[in-house]
Structure formats: C-alpha cells, structure tokens
Amino acid sequence: MDVCNVKRTPGVKMEHHLVISVQMEKCQMLDQNLPCEDVCHHDSCDAGHHMTEDGCEECPENTWSEDGASSCNECPNGLMSSAGSTSQEDCQHDKWEQHDGKYLSEYSSGRYRYDNLEEAQDECSERSDCGGITYEPRNRMYTLREGTELKDSNENDETSWTEDNWEQYDGTYLSEYSSGRYKYDNLREAKRGWTLHDRGWMYAM
Numbered sequence: 001m002d003v004c005n006v007k008r009t010p011g012v013k014m015e016h017h018l019v020i021s022v023q024m025e026k027c028q029m030l031d032q033n034l035p036c037e038d039v040c041h042h043d044s045c046d047a048g049h050h051m052t053e054d055g056c057e058e059c060p061e062n063t064w065s066e067d068g069a070s071s072c073n074e075c076p077n078g079l080m081s082s083a084g085s086t087s088q089e090d091c092q093h094d095k096w097e098q099h100d101g102k103y104l105s106e107y108s109s110g111r112y113r114y115d116n117l118e119e120a121q122d123e124c125s126e127r128s129d130c131g132g133i134t135y136e137p138r139n140r141m142y143t144l145r146e147g148t149e150l151k152d153s154n155e156n157d158e159t160s161w162t163e164d165n166w167e168q169y170d171g172t173y174l175s176e177y178s179s180g181r182y183k184y185d186n187l188r189e190a191k192r193g194w195t196l197h198d199r200g201w202m203y204a205m
Helices: 117-125 187-197
Strands: 012-014 021-023 026-028 033-035 040-042 049-052 055-058 097-100 132-136 141-145 159-162
Touching: 117 132, 117 141
Parallel strands: none
Antiparallel strands: 012 040, 021 026, 026 033, 049 055, 097 159, 132 141, 132 159
C-alpha cells in the first residue's frame, strides 16, 4: 500500500519524520507510528497551478492563479490567457488576426526579425511603430512591420498578423479616465497603451 494512497506525485510530502516503510494503514516512522492522514499532506501549489485530490495541476487556458491556490480564476470579460498563467495581467484580448497571402510594408525600427511568432507579437504590442507582423518564408522569420495596410503577396506565400480588433462607435463616449497616463496624441499609441495595461479606451480627442 502506497503512503496515504498517494501516487507519488509531485507536490506531496511527509511531515514530522522520514518515512521508512508502510505497514497496513499506518506510516512506519523513525520513532513513532501515526495514522497516515495525520502525517501526510499536499504542499501548496506554485502560481499557475491549483490543488486537486491528486496534487497540483496546471491551470487551463483562459484562467490564472497565484501561489497556494486551491482553484483557478477565470479571466474577466472574455479575455484569454495561456495555460499556467500566474496573474490576471496575463489575460489579454485575442487580438491577433491571421491574413494568408498578405504582407505589410516597411520594417519597424530597431530589431524587427524573430524566429517565433509569440515573441514577435509580444514585441510588436510594445512598440508604437509596429502595425503588425509578416512571416518571410525565404528566411523563416517573423518580421515586425510599420505598415497597417494589408497588401497581396507576389508569391502568395507570405502571411501577416494584425492585432487591431477595435470597433468605432460614432457619437458615443466612455466615462472616467483611466489611472496613470490616459492622453495620447495618436490612435496607435493609445491602443498600445490599452494593450499593455489592460485598461479601457484611453484615446483623448
């Protein structure tokens, strides 16, 4: 019989003394015999995980948790996150849209080539001069592009991603300024500020 019916999974430990062996339903200790339930327990889980009967398990997509969580928190208002997220700040809008056979013009300033899409998207979201990403099959790189207008690829083999899922509502407004910086002199920077801080609309006309 395994100790405390635990399947030797990570996150489980023995308290008080080192376990030598198991005899029936008791844990044989160095200097005492105690019922298993008195000496066995699960360690608290790391952030991005939650406690179950079998030990710590990773939080699924679109949820998050902090250290010691017994359950995962859902991302608010339809936001999305990857599995194992550790903070509500990891919850983001599913803002990237793929466009096959399209490219964006002009490289962004600074480093603009990345070998994986996720890193390129993260970097693009932090730049005010990045309008999207174009994959270059000839060098297998994801490139940050300044342009925002999608154009037809000559070879029809380029793919682009844009993150502008904003909708315009004429003749309407949203109440209350966000905390911190809330005024920007152009729409692109205002969108970047909203994405980075998980706040609301921050573009002041």
